[in-house]
Amino acid sequence: MNTNKRPGIIEIAGIKLWDFFASLKLTIFLFSFIALASVAGTFLPDRIGIMKYLQDKPVFLVKVFDKMELFDIYYSWWFVLLIIVLGINLLCCSFERLPGVLKIVLKKPLPPSIHKIETFEFKKDFTINKNIDQVKELSKKFLKLKRMKTYMLDSKTNFSCAGDKGRYTRLGVYIAHLGFLFLIAGGVAGTMAGFSGVIDIPENETSSIVTLFKNRGKIDLGFDVTCAKFEIVKYENSHTPKSYQSEIIFNKEKENESNGLVKVNSPLKFSGIKFIQSGYGRVVEGKVKISVFDIMTDEKKGEYQIEQGETIVLPDGKTKFTLFSFRPNFQISGMNLGETFIGFILADNREIPVALPVSTPGFDKHRKGDFYIVPDEFKTKYYTSLQVNKDPGVYIVYSGFLLLSLGIFVSFFTRHSCFYIVVESMENNSSNVFCASNSNKNKSLNQEILSDFHEFLEK
Amino acid sequence: MENTLILSVATFIYGFSALCFIIESVFNKKQFGQLGFFLLVAGLSANFAGFVLRWIESYQMGIGRIPLSNLYESLVFFSISGALIYSVIYKKFSIPVVAAITTTLIFLAMAYAGLSPTADSAITPLIPALRSNWLTVHVITCFFGYAGFAVSFAASVLILFTSNEIKCKNLDELNYKMIIFGFLFLSLGIITGAVWADSAWGRYWSWDPKETWSLITWFVYAIILHARYMKNFKRKTIAWLSIVGFMAVLFTYFGVNFVLAGLHSYA
Ligand code: HEM
Numbered sequence: 271m272n273t274n275k276r277p278g279i280i281e282i283a284g285i286k287l288w289d290f291f292a293s294l295k296l297t298i299f300l301f302s303f304i305a306l307a308s309v310a311g312t313f314l315p316d317r318i319g320i321m322k323y324l325q326d327k328p329v330f331l332v333k334v335f336d337k338m339e340l341f342d343i344y345y346s347w348w349f350v351l352l353i354i355v356l357g358i359n360l361l362c363c364s365f366e367r368l369p370g371v372l373k374i375v376l377k378k379p380l381p382p383s384i385h386k387i388e389t390f391e392f393k394k395d396f397t398i399n400k401n402i403d404q405v406k407e408l409s410k411k412f413l414k415l416k417r418m419k420t421y422m423l424d425s426k427t428n429f430s431c432a433g434d435k436g437r438y439t440r441l442g443v444y445i446a447h448l449g450f451l452f453l454i455a456g457g458v459a460g461t462m463a464g465f466s467g468v469i470d471i472p473e474n475e476t477s478s479i480v481t482l483f484k485n486r487g488k489i490d491l492g493f494d495v496t497c498a499k500f501e502i503v504k505y506e507n508s509h510t511p512k513s514y515q516s517e518i519i520f521n522k523e524k525e526n527e528s529n530g531l532v533k534v535n536s537p538l539k540f541s542g543i544k545f546i547q548s549g550y551g552r553v554v555e556g557k558v559k560i561s562v563f564d565i566m567t568d569e570k571k572g573e574y575q576i577e578q579g580e581t582i583v584l585p586d587g588k589t590k591f592t593l594f595s596f597r598p599n600f601q602i603s604g605m606n607l608g609e610t611f612i613g614f615i616l617a618d619n620r621e622i623p624v625a626l627p628v629s630t631p632g633f634d635k636h637r638k639g640d641f642y643i644v645p646d647e648f649k650t651k652y653y654t655s656l657q658v659n660k661d662p663g664v665y666i667v668y669s670g671f672l673l674l675s676l677g678i679f680v681s682f683f684t685r686h687s688c689f690y691i692v693v694e695s696m697e698n699n700s701s702n703v704f705c706a707s708n709s710n711k712n713k714s715l716n717q718e719i720l721s722d723f724h725e726f727l728e729k
Numbered sequence: 730m731e732n733t734l735i736l737s738v739a740t741f742i743y744g745f746s747a748l749c750f751i752i753e754s755v756f757n758k759k760q761f762g763q764l765g766f767f768l769l770v771a772g773l774s775a776n777f778a779g780f781v782l783r784w785i786e787s788y789q790m791g792i793g794r795i796p797l798s799n800l801y802e803s804l805v806f807f808s809i810s811g812a813l814i815y816s817v818i819y820k821k822f823s824i825p826v827v828a829a830i831t832t833t834l835i836f837l838a839m840a841y842a843g844l845s846p847t848a849d850s851a852i853t854p855l856i857p858a859l860r861s862n863w864l865t866v867h868v869i870t871c872f873f874g875y876a877g878f879a880v881s882f883a884a885s886v887l888i889l890f891t892s893n894e895i896k897c898k899n900l901d902e903l904n905y906k907m908i909i910f911g912f913l914f915l916s917l918g919i920i921t922g923a924v925w926a927d928s929a930w931g932r933y934w935s936w937d938p939k940e941t942w943s944l945i946t947w948f949v950y951a952i953i954l955h956a957r958y959m960k961n962f963k964r965k966t967i968a969w970l971s972i973v974g975f976m977a978v979l980f981t982y983f984g985v986n987f988v989l990a991g992l993h994s995y996a
Contacts, residue, residue: 298956
């Protein structure tokens with residue numbers, strides 16, 4: 271398209287666009303906006319919570335908020351987009367400024383003329399009772415003392431030199447910025463291609479289904495995970511757990527069987543997926559013995575051995591009871607009932623939930639049915655709760671951490687400093703000295719080094 | 730528990746140190762400044778001694794851990810870092826009002842630790858997920874960062890009330906130095922926290938409120954660092970931003986625990 275009649279406009283638009291993305295104003299705007307959105311995110315309820323609160327009948331405003339993904343800000347398309355734009359902004363800013371910095375970094379400083387010295391902000395000139403060769407030697411020594419690399423230019427009556435150190439530290443900012451880009455890249459990669467959820471496995475049982483966080487459904491790992499054993503280590507003379515751990519077998523009795531221990535703070539990896547010990551609990555093992563009593567006479571009317579999920583018909587011949595689940599710590603209106611069975615009574619086509627706490631056998635009387643139910647005997651065993659993560663971006667993020675720390679350190683606590691000296695030979699074995707000092711930060715130190723140099727020559 | 734006794738003594742010494750700096754600021758009496766500095770160092774010594782003793786006592790109790798894991802202990806460590814930083818920079822930046830504000834903050838942190846019912850001073854065993862060296866490094870780096878920001882806050886408050894150009898320039902330098910110090914340590918704190926979370930919870934970042942607020946704080950200070958490169962950005966604007974930053978620090982530290990809930994509810 272080199273016959274385009276109006277290349278000017280496209281070019282101007284291009285430049286404008288580039289300037290927009292290479293501007294620090296955009297950076298500050300994005301920083302502020304992302305920070306404010308994050309603030310909002312910590313105060314707004316999450317989606318699951320608000321829907322439960324409104325019993326799945328959201329009001330108009332909530333619907334609007336939901337459309338804008340305000341109940342899941344950090345994973346919303348617009349938040350991710352802002353972060354990606356921040357990355358683009360950072361790239362453009364760097365490309366805009368890097369050539370200039372590289373020019374300084376790659377160029378050795380030139381021994382200056384007297385003229386040049388006068389252009390510096392921090393400079394000094396004085397006459398000294400030493401000949402030019404003495405001053406030259408001392409100057410070299412001084413720069414060496416200051417750990418500067420020296421570049422010089424010599425003639426009989428005139429001597430000029432430049433010393434510098436820390437030229438490469440000017441790249442510190444770019445290392446920090448590169449680190450930040452890595453964080454963005456790794457984070458986005460992790461969000462796009464990874465997952466995070468939890469898998470609960472009772473001792474001696476096997477599962478492969480992970481329940482994803484944030485109601486994102488379930489996925490099949492594609493391999494089996496077996497919990498061979500679960501153990502709790504307590505503090506001495508105390509009930510506080512010190513640590514807990516699970517013996518895990520992957521693909522038990524298959525050709526690529528593999529096993530290992532998952533401990534708190536010490537995860538296990540299998541086929542790129544990380545398993546982390548995140549909790550534990552108790553589940554019922556086998557059948558539960560329950561008794562049914564008459565509410566008026568407290569007389570035992572029946573005894574049953576049932577499994578969870580099983581339904582029985584009560585002695586009146588029509589009411590049905592389903593044993594639904596077991597909760598180690600069941601909370602009801604702020605009260606902790608401890609180990610409790612949960613079930614449903616189906617009577618006259620109405621389903622009524624019942625709670626059967628193990629420690630309070632008569633609790634079911636409060637329901638005021640014809641019968642009350644008491645859990646009698648059952649066995650429990652531990653289940654281990656493992657967090658399951660796949661995050662292909664994690665290595666990028668860790669590299670980002672390293673680069674970011676290094677870059678911030680270098681850009682804050684090191685500097686590039688230059689020192690320039692020009693000496694003119696005078697009569698009576700004396701010399702005129704012109705010197706200047708320059709640095710990219712901590713400029714007040716320049717004055718000090720100039721005085722240092724003067725003193726050094728006087729000695 | 731002797732450590733809490735020594736730590737309350739440290740609280741009183743800090744209180745008197747703050748008082749001296751306040752007298753110095755109001756009545757312009759240099760001697761009080763020197764006494765204040767002496768007391769600050771004395772308070773720091775007692776504070777540090779209490780910290781070490783607490784560490785030793787935890788071993789005697791069979792728990793054996795560095796005291797850096799609940800609200801009480803983190804407030805004690807905040808005071809150590811703040812007092813240490815101010816003692817180090819005191820020679821170069823002996824600005825009475827800044828000293829007064831900083832020592833008052835240190836005193837308040839210690840007093841709050843000692844008096845508030847939410848800051849339990851008993852040495853208790855750690856829950857398993859908190860038993861990690863990363864956690865130790867995480868707490869130390871974060872609190873050095875916060876202490877740096879506390880001094881920067883003090884300088885910023887003064888900048889708002891100072892019209893003298895030379896004084897303002899000096900304050901601005903102090904402000905900037907404390908911000909970069911704090912920013913480096915906050916960055917390291919966030920990073921070590923992420924590494925710890927990765928090893929304990931399996932995810933380096935989960936947007937829990939405390940994490941998110943530390944990131945918000947980090948963004949505020951990143952804005953300050955970059956604002957310096959923009960034309961016509963005023964010193965007072967930077968001072969205001971630094972005050973906002975310190976409010977974000979406080980919210981990360983207290984607000985999240987009392988207002989929002991999350992993983993970090995222990996400290
Ligand atoms: C994301 C978009 C970002 C952009 C576009 C950006 C851009 C810039 C620019 C243009 C400079 C001035 C460099 C110079 O002229 O010497 C700078 C300085 C700096 N930036 Fe960034 N930056 C970004 C993010 C960050 C982040 C996340 C950090 C955190 C580590 C950071 C840390 C720094 C530091 C430490 C300096 C040097 C400040 C100083 O020396 O006082 N930047 N940045």
